[in-house]
Amino acid sequence: MTIKIYGSLVSRATRNLWMLEELGVDYERIDLDWIKQENRSPDYLKINPAGQVPTLIDGDVTLSESLGINLYLAQKFGGGVLWPDDDAGQARCIQWSVWAAGELEPAVYPRVYEFVFKKAKDRDDALIVKLAERTLPLLDLMEGALSASAYLVGDAFSVADLNVAGVMEYLDRSDFDIAQWPKTVAWYETTYGRAANQKVQGERAPVAEAMLKRIVEHSRSEG
Amino acid sequence: MITLLGKAASRAGRCLWALEEAGIEYEHKPVDYAKGEAKTDSFRAINPNAKIPALTDGNVAMFESLAINLYIAQNYGKGSLWPDDAAGNSACQQWTLFAATELEPPSAARLVEFIFKTEENRSQEALDAAAEKTKAPLDALEATLRDRDYLTGDYFNVADLNVACVAEYLVRTKFALSSWPKVNDWITRCLARPAFAVMLDIKATEMAA
Incomplete structure (x- = not known):
């Protein structure tokens, strides 16, 4: 049975689409339009009670949490490649995924909200400063890890890199300058630039542009 | 070791x-x-x-x-803590990330107000904001626990442990869970473990x- 991913190209589902492209696994993407509240329909709430995207369905497995879905996909289809064979490597893939969700995402996601959805004059400058302060030690940590090895878990690309880069893209999108962390810059360019992700990002770009226009119109209509 | x-x-x-x-x-x-x-x-x-x-x-x-x-x-x-099947394993990972991303930020914000501040310095605004953000994850837990005793099925495993150790902040700060009776019952059982x-x-x- 084909894997189903619920979510649009302008949602955290892109992280999973990137993973599926890396793995070369067949899948079907089911777009849910949150402006039309399709993520709150009774049918969708049955598979994801919080009404969030993405959700993965693979046979009898139904999962939410984008980074958790990626761990599942790596474990099922990426053994020895995206999912290391050794206990220590596997432990660190999970560590970096939880770190990306618990430490990195809260520091960088609100920044996108300020930069992408708000006009320059409406930005909360105090929040932006606070977020930057929170982000610096996280980048120091990554720089340290990437000074010891080419990728976060040893010298090969793994689900750890994909999950962390999938969150770091928020810094990229909100023009956060990471030049003072050169190893991280090089790692991000190589990782985020992978063909599998570029395919997803290429499909996403025009959809994102159209979506942004709709969000602006929607927020105006909400007064 | x-x-x-x-x-x-x-x-x-x-x-x-x-x-x-x-x-x-x-x-x-x-x-x-x-x-x-x-x-x-x-x-x-x-x-x-x-x-x-x-x-x-x-x-x-x-x-x-x-x-x-x-x-x-x-x-x-x-x-025991780690289920034998792939579906159970992935559910444990999912709930762990849910705990980190959905539940921890509002729960930790509440703990900061209660544990690190004296009563007169407590920010009602911060507590209200945290309470608001706690509702959606509690609703998700309540919906999940409607047809089972534990998050991934009928026994306690690391999914329960990882969510309960974060939800414990709510219990410790006396957050009223009465609107989420299944969650209330579940967390009580988890925290009663030896x-x-x-x-x-x-x-x-x-x-x-």
């Missing part, structure tokens, strides 16, 4: 709970963050993040309390020292 670094009153308490559930021998070093013990070179060699908890086990060295618990479950809790009581004993002993 596993060594867990970090005093029980920190997020290391979550990992002590998992170790006690697994019932394995381990060494515990109550590294104290407030005393700067996590900022030393020797600690940074184990955890460059300079935070507690950290775990070492042979050639494994890792940080992030909830990830450490998954490691403990996978390696020392097969068939392994959790052992962790509380370790914490009390450390705090008295």
